Amino acid sequence: MLVFPLINDTSRKIIHVDMDAFFASIEERDNPELKGKPVVIAKNPLETGGRGVVSTANYAARKYGIHSAMSAKEAYELCPQAVFVSGNYARYQEVSRQMHDIFHRYTDEVEGMALDEAYLDVTVNKINAASAVKIAKMIQHDIFTELHLTSSAGVSYNKFLAKIASDIEKPKGLTLIAPEDALDFLAELSVKKFHGVGEKTAEKLEALGITEGGDIQKSSPQYLAEKLGVFGWELYLKANGIHNVPVKPNRIRKSVGKEKTYGKLLYLEADIKAEVSKLSEKVGMILQEKQLKGHIVVIKIRYADFTTFTKRLSLDDKVDDVYLIDQSAQKLLDVALRDNVGIRLLGVTVTGL
Missing domain, CATH: 3.30.1490.100 (DNA polymerase, Y-family, little finger domain)
Structure with a gap:
């Protein structure tokens, strides 16, 4: 069997910041009457003949099973008492810019993935802090005190792990996955949590006896590539904590x-x-x-x-x-x-x- 040299760069300090129910939280912040109510960002299906897609929903609405990309009609059926808000995207963009202003106080290595999330490389940073966790806490504090919104953050040595970490303790969470803990953490992680593993791929993996990261770690990369193509090789690398893709501040989308x-x-x-x-x-x-x-x-x-x-x-x-x-x-x-x-x-x- 061929042996591939696995080069893992653990020197970087990456933060993934993910706002908590961003659009819905802005609506709640700007309209106190919405506090405590299930809020869905989508056109009211009763006014559109059932058309429309949910952009996001607050945590009160998510308890009913409502999630982004769901049809507004289905969201209404799950929770008829939900408040449907069409959404003010110009306002959300403005708040996102304010959020990015906060990020840039600490580093210019910022890669925005959407209005509500971004990767930051703070290996070298503007406040000369040695701790990425400290910077993440400061960013969360600034966002809360200045924008009156909450965020979750993940800290690790690569983007893949930082993103997974930011989702562990939502809302208002902060999770660190250190290099020495990565393999054990990934071994217990469900394959469904790996980016790119959808329902059908999860079924394929399950048929191969692969349900957790540890199963991928024990598999050979050749076997995974044979069964899943290039994606199998990518899964093998990620399950072994390897994702050497840098933060790209000037990412251009065509x-x-x-x-x-x-x-x-x-x-x-x-x-x-x-x-x-x-x-x-x-x-x-x-x-x-x-x-x-x-x-x-x-x-x-x-x-x-x-x-x-x-x-x-x-x-x-x-x-x-x-x-x-x-x-x-x-x-x-x-x-x-x-x-x-x-x-x-x-x-x-x-x-x-």
């Missing part, structure tokens, strides 16, 4: 897209159009969160026979508006749609950012 594969083929035009609308809404929300706009809308269609088509439409202006994206995608759909042929995949992308 496109924003969402696609979905359907286990049951779509045939009805109304269903297909509804799915395209859902995808368009998700893409629009990401664009707004990332403060991006694009002028090219692309749809992707894969039919039952696996033939795949893409169509694109160039717009005069750059957009991030959900309605305009959906309107453009629907126009493309009208051109590309084939009669009486089932669809197994749909995608909507905005590029030319």
Whole structure:
């Protein structure tokens, strides 16, 4: 068996800051009447004919099983008494900028992943602090006292572990995974907690007898690569605490897209159009969160026979508006749609950012 040299950089000090129910918390902060009530950031499905997707929900709403990317209709069915708020993305962007101002007091090595989360490399920092935990506590304190919001933080030597750590004690948590503790921690971690392991991949791994990180650690990288391709090798590295990807302060995104594969083929035009609308809404929300706009809308269609088509439409202006994206995608759909042929995949992308 080939032996791969596993080079692990444990010298870095990485913090992952994740705001607690960011959008909903801003709404609660700015509207005290919402305190204690289940708050869902989505258009009220009673006013939209059931359309719309949940952007986020506060912890009171999450107790009912409501989560982001769920349809607003389903959220209403789970909790009819929830307060639905359409969302003020300009306001959320403003608060996010204030949050990033706080980050930059400590380091300029900041990689924003969305409006509500970011990685910070504080190996070298502006206050010359040796402890990343100390800096994380100071950031959480600044966010709470200045923005009146709470955040959770994870601290470790790489981005993968820092992100997992930030989710361990939500809300208001702070968790450190030190280099000497990483392998034991990962050995007990469910494979479902590994980034990129969705429901289907988890089922594949379970069929191989792999349910925890320790099972991956005991497997050979060749075996995992044979079963899962390149992703198997990536899992092997992560399970061994290796993720040498640096924080990238100037990460440039060229496109924003969402696609979905359907286990049951779509045939009805109304269903297909509804799915395209859902995808368009998700893409629009990401664009707004990332403060991006694009002028090219692309749809992707894969039919039952696996033939795949893409169509694109160039717009005069750059957009991030959900309605305009959906309107453009629907126009493309009208051109590309084939009669009486089932669809197994749909995608909507905005590029030319």
